[in-house]
Amino acid sequence: MTSATFPDGFLWGAATAAHQVEGGNVNNDHWEMEHAPHSPFAAPSGDACDSYHRWREDMDLVAGAGLDTYRFSLEWSRIEPEEGEFSRAALDHYRRMVDGARERGLNPLVTLVHFTMPRWLLHDGGWTGPTTGDRLARFVEFAAPALADAEYVATINEPNLMAVQPVIGQMARRGEQIKGLPVPDQDVAEALIGLHGRCMEVLRSAGSPPAGMTIVGLEYIDEGHGQERLEAARSAMMDQFLQAATGDDFLGLQIYTAQRFGPDGLIAPPADQQTLAHGMERRPQALGAAVSYAAGLLPDVPLLVTENGIATADDDDRIAFTDEALRSLAAAIADGADVRGYVHWSLLDNFEWMLAYGPTFGLVSVDRETFARTPKPSLGWLGEVARRNGLA
Ligand code: IFM
Numbered sequence: 001m002t003s004a005t006f007p008d009g010f011l012w013g014a015a016t017a018a019h020q021v022e023g024g025n026v027n028n029d030h031w032e033m034e035h036a037p038h039s040p041f042a043a044p045s046g047d048a049c050d051s052y053h054r055w056r057e058d059m060d061l062v063a064g065a066g067l068d069t070y071r072f073s074l075e076w077s078r079i080e081p082e083e084g085e086f087s088r089a090a091l092d093h094y095r096r097m098v099d100g101a102r103e104r105g106l107n108p109l110v111t112l113v114h115f116t117m118p119r120w121l122l123h124d125g126g127w128t129g130p131t132t133g134d135r136l137a138r139f140v141e142f143a144a145p146a147l148a149d150a151e152y153v154a155t156i157n158e159p160n161l162m163a164v165q166p167v168i169g170q171m172a173r174r175g176e177q178i179k180g181l182p183v184p185d186q187d188v189a190e191a192l193i194g195l196h197g198r199c200m201e202v203l204r205s206a207g208s209p210p211a212g213m214t215i216v217g218l219e220y221i222d223e224g225h226g227q228e229r230l231e232a233a234r235s236a237m238m239d240q241f242l243q244a245a246t247g248d249d250f251l252g253l254q255i256y257t258a259q260r261f262g263p264d265g266l267i268a269p270p271a272d273q274q275t276l277a278h279g280m281e282r283r284p285q286a287l288g289a290a291v292s293y294a295a296g297l298l299p300d301v302p303l304l305v306t307e308n309g310i311a312t313a314d315d316d317d318r319i320a321f322t323d324e325a326l327r328s329l330a331a332a333i334a335d336g337a338d339v340r341g342y343v344h345w346s347l348l349d350n351f352e353w354m355l356a357y358g359p360t361f362g363l364v365s366v367d368r369e370t371f372a373r374t375p376k377p378s379l380g381w382l383g384e385v386a387r388r389n390g391l392a
Contacts, residue, residue, distance in 0.1 A: 077116065215242075
């Protein structure tokens with residue numbers, strides 16, 4: 001195996017998101033969906049990892065391992081619990097997190113919206129509502145001063161996946177087989193791209209740190225006569241979002257897997273491939289492939305890998321997966337992709353949405369009763385990679 005090195009100043013980090021780790025986010029749409037009759041969630045988020053109180057411990061783990069970047073998100077429903085009623089105390093919590101990261105030598109990468117919205121918005125328009133842009137802009141205006149010392153601000157997490165979710169819901173209701181990610185709902189995609197634009201306007205006028213969105217990136221593979229369907233799917237899932245990122249300060253890419261296409265569209269991963277959470281194919285080299293594709297379409301916008309990882313109970317396999325993924329990333333950079341950092345998903349074994357606490361993406365395990373954190377060998381391994389700024 002050849003060694004792999006990364007550019008000087010390359011950032012190395014780990015990520016979380018508010019609803020997946022904080023616990024007690026009783027006032028957002030997901031809490032409501034988790035508790036609805038016949039909820040598709042395997043279990044409610046509950047106390048999650050209690051990171052609302054234990055964030056210092058979390059950041060100590062990141063810094064102690066030798067990483068230099070921590071990605072976390074704001075929880076809108078805490079900051080604006082009722083429409084137009086803002087909590088300075090809640091915003092101060094996140095301001096303390098930004099300061100706490102800096103005190104530990106960590107670059108804070110803060111996401112404004114990571115999937116969740118306040119309940120009041122769920123019941124009055126949701127992401128596609130006619131006044132959601134104005135409401136989001138007002139929230140961002142309130143929150144922006146607390147993020148002045150962040151290294152990067154991400155607007156909306158995975159808008160392309162958010163636009164796929166309603167399609168998956170419809171397919172599930174019709175009892176259709178879901179073989180991979182279907183094409184996003186175009187109205188939702190356009191609404192979310194518009195919301196990203198509103199966030200960027202407010203952030204820019206607030207003099208924010210570099211800002212951009214984070215999208216799901218995939219490797220697209222033609223299994224034979226699948227090129228036409230592949231291109232249509234990739235255009236809807238990636239190209240339109242890459243175009244929307246033109247002129248942004250950065251684009252975050254979150255890459256886990258590949259999608260395979262034949263003449264009839266998506267085909268399920270080969271049986272001999274291990275499939276991961278959500279039926280994803282284990283495909284570490286998707287990281288380099290998707291980064292190269294994005295860099296080709298968006299050569300003037302710096303890229304950050306804001307998520308990459310694997311849900312596995314076998315931590316040796318997490319290391320093997322990440323090693324191979326990073327080698328493919330180093331090759332993409334050597335080929336000319338302007339990538340400024342790598343942030344692993346996830347710091348903690350946390351709440352994996354509908355799959356609840358089943359899949360474990362973490363570099364650190366969390367006792368579900370005591371919340372005690374136990375670093376896995378992969379955390380130390382990634383810290384070593386960061387210190388070396390490369391792979392041996
Ligand atoms: O847990 C999620 C995260 O919230 C968004 N990106 C993918 C991760 C793993 O499924």
